[in-house]
Amino acid sequence: MNDQPTGPLARLGYLAHRRARLLLVLATVALVAAAALGIGAFGKLQSGGFDDPQSPSSQAAKLLTARFGGQTDLVLVVHPHTGSVDSAAADSAGRELTSRLRGEPGLSRVVSYWDGKPAGLRTADGGDALISAHVQGSDQQAATTAADLVTRYGGDRGAVDVLVGGPRGVNHDVSTQIVKDLALAEGIAVPLTLLLLVLAFGSVVAALLPLSVGVIAIFGTFAELYVLGSLTNVSVFAINLTTALGLGLGIDYALLLVSRFREELAAGQQVRDALVTTVRTAGRTILFSAATVATALAALLVFPQFFLRSFAYAGIGVVVIAALAALIVVPALLALLGTRVNAWRLPWPRTVPGADSPAWGRLAGRVMRRPLLWALPVTALLLLAASPLLGVTFGTPDQRVLPTGAPSRQVAELLDTRFPGNDTSAIQIVTDAPVDATSLSSYARGLSRLPGVTGVDSSAGTFRDGTLLMAAGPGQTALGAPNAEHLTVTSSWTPRSGGAQDLVRALRAQPAPAGVHTLVGGGDAVLVDAKHTVGSKLPAAVGLVALTTFLLLFLFTGSVVQPLRALLLNAVSLSATLGAMVWIFQDGHLSGLLGFTPQPMDTSMTVLMFCIAFGLSMDYEVFVTSRITELHSQGATPREAVTQGLARTGRIVSTAAGLLAVSFFAFVTGKVSFLQLFGLGTGLAILLDAVLIRGVLVPAVMRLLGDAAWYAPAPLRRMHRRVGLSDEPAPPVERIPHLVSD
The missing domain is CATH 3.30.70 (Alpha-Beta Plaits)
Structure with a gap:
């Protein structure tokens, strides 16, 4: 190249080419250090965190604990093998069980049927009796104590069977079931994703590149969670978001870089120049993509529940580290591999996945010829899917998220049906x-x-x-x-x-x-407070996401119309996803197939799903818009920019979306309904966005907007030229043959 680019990303590309081995050595040292520190994160993270610590119900619980030893949160239902709870064998077992529970250091306020045998603690037929208690300590200490008590006291106790429930029992069963569900989901998703990676990249060597980004992002975030977990409350469920997003973003970013690198090599550039062009163009896309995903997840910091805040900690960390790894490690690996990036090619593909896809370009061309004919049916379909939102109700997790055979769910159902007037739900x-x-x-x-x-x-x-x-x-x-x-x-x-x-x-x-x-x-007050907390903070969270996304997309495109178009289409897509989840999980459709009990939408999980789906949607928005913007800045007509932009990114987006959706859909195999909701909803949102939004509505709206799609007032255009992080312009647009024809 005679006129070498000198922008910051171009300099990074040259550095990766000149010092590839040094960068990889430094990255390896950082990875080992992060892994050594991050392995301790599991001992720092906590369960719970669903409640606002400043809410009236939380303050009531603290006051009850301080002045009355706490409220009942552990319930044992005792069922004799034969006879009634007043039989000699059951009476002896019940008294012994009561005595042993009173000797447990972590329990207080133990109330038993065998203390005077009050009628309220016994079923009318004498088939079951109750023992209740309060588990002492912080949430983490109480969770550990409850798990130990369930293991030692639940099940067959000689003359009686014991079911352990109550809020602590439910939390234990949910946590235990989620561990099993996630192990199953990862056991399905990880091997399948690795197989699909090889198919998606077309070669074994190229398929290994996302793993380098994913591993660095995951262990780097584990180290971050270890530090944060030592300073504040962090939910253990942040681990699962870290692994899912780490691998997912590794796939997204590596696929974008590798496909652009291959494209430049195929155009005749030498390895160094192809690498610099790749970092300068795809690297800019990754920076803005990471910023949009991170700001969407940062909105979770608005909420006081540390369950939601923890996903912001993990999400922001994994996005930033994945972007840094993609911009430093992948270019260094590409510099060393050069043309060998296509080594161990699969024998049957005629083209390398990630290369130009004329099919996507032709689809965009057809849509742009008749935009309303394509856009109206798709929009109507999405609005129909969104219509169940008109009847949405919200709740908090209870025993109904568990399978019907879970002990704590059985206890809750017995309390409702066979112990009228019990005060465990008072x-x-x-x-x-x-x-x-x-x-x-x-x-x-x-x-x-x-x-x-x-x-x-x-x-x-x-x-x-x-x-x-x-x-x-x-x-x-x-x-x-x-x-x-x-x-x-x-x-x-x-x-x-x-x-x-x-x-x-x-x-x-x-x-x-x-x-x-x-x-x-009490439980009902917790629900009222949870809905109030989320409802009062939601406008600020949505406003933060909308404002930061608008600013980032403006800096990325130089247009004030493009951000508005992206936000509008994203709102339609997410509304359709949330409406579908209401139809399934609240209204009960597919409950027989998926094996869950219909109930109101989980407030916290719905907010979490919204933020993650929004961020990933904007990830693909940036991928597509980057090439459209690049082509437009090179002088392409609006029609050429859209059709060729989709031709060059459509396969990348659809492949990345499909791979990431697999990871989330694997959660549907679990037995905890809010985990099924999260997995199905996020996976569906990703696919809807990649296919219907990017493939149909984006070209349709761009055609209707025409040149107005790139409008910005003069002062904002000048600001964009100063802070838009755009390196030197690329060479004039090269048309893809037989793609654009009027």
Whole structure:
């Protein structure tokens, strides 16, 4: 090349060519250091994190723990092998079990049927009885204690069988099942992805390049999670996003670089010049792609639940590290491989996947000839898929996400059907100061008159319909403390139903006794608070994503119309995906096939799926727009830019999307429904975007916009020239034969 490019990315390309071995040695040292540090991440990460720590229900739980030893979160259902729970053998086993549980250092507030045999802790036929307790410690400590208790006390206990449930039992069963589900999913996805990689790249050597990026991204992010896990709460589920995105982005970025490198070699460039052109063009695409994905995941930092924030930590880390590895390690490997990048070619492909795909160009050409004829049916289909969103409801995970045979789910169903009036699902109310007997009685009477309330227990007695039903017994007097009062409210509403949530709001609206402040907790209150937290933070998160995406795409394209077009099409695609998930998981279609129980959409998982799907969609948006923009800047007509841009990126996007979708679809083989929701929804969003949005709606909208697609006010055009990170322009556009013809 006579006039060598001198921009920052071009200089990086020259550096990779001159110092390839040094860069690979440094990358290997960094990888070994990250792996040594990152292996300790597993011991730093935590389960839970679904609740807002500042919400009223979380504050109520903390106050109950501090002043009353905590609320019931572990329930054991004891079932005798023969006879009733009052038979001699069952009675002896029940008393022994109660005694051993009281001796456990991690348990408090152990309440057993065999303490006086109250009727409320026994089924009417005597076939089952209850023991309940509170598991002490932080979430992580309590999870570890609960896992140990389930292992040691669940199952056959001689004369009785024991099922362990309650919130801690559900969390244990969900965590255990997810570990099995993810192992199965990865056992399916990883070998299949490796096989598809070889087919996608057309040679064994080229197929190994994404693995280098993926391994560096995964272990580098593990090291980041180790550091963050030492400083703050980080969810253990961040590990799974790290592995999925690390390999997925490795495939995306390596496929883009390798295909461009092959394209430049095929055009007659020497290895050095082909490498510089590749880094200068595809490298710029990777930078902007990584920025859009990272900003989409950064929106999760808006939410206070550390479950969601953890995915931002992992997602941003894996995106940044994958981009750096792609821009440094892959060019260095390409410099050493040169034309040997095609070594160990598969014998049957006539063309190398990732090269020009005239089929995609011809599709774009047909769409652009009749844009409305193509766009209207596709848009109608996507809007039809989105229509179930009109009836969406949201919830939080409970035992119904588990298979019907899970012990904790069986316990929950027994409590609902065979233990009427049990208070394990009761709404909890706690005061932050003592209350005199008269004021407490008046307050409890008022609560008992609310619609749906079947009883209010307090240290002043049990109230129903505004009257004192029963004077305070030993169980009720324990609800009073020198510095607080604890009331439990049972109702006729199904837990987590709309009526139960309205009751929580009504309880909070009741005037508190003079001089004290009340906090309302329990499962229904947690749901109300979760929906409020997510709903109040969602506008800020969506606004952050939209604004940063607009700015990045403007800097990338120099147009203010292109970002708006991308955001609009992305909104249509994601709405269709979310609508399909409502139709399946909330309305229950395909429940028999997938083996789940229909229920409201998981609030946290829906937000997570939205952010990840949005980021990956913008990843492919940048891939396609990069070549269209490049061709347009070289003087191609709008029609030429779109058709040739899709011809040169269509196969890359569809191949990368297909490979990544495989990883997410593998989650559908699991048995935890919110994991199935996440996998199916994210995989579907990727495919919809790659095929219908990129293949049909993008060329249709570009044709309708014409030259207006590249509009920007003069001041913004000048700003773009200064900060748009564009290296020297490439040579004039070279048309793909037989692709563009009017």
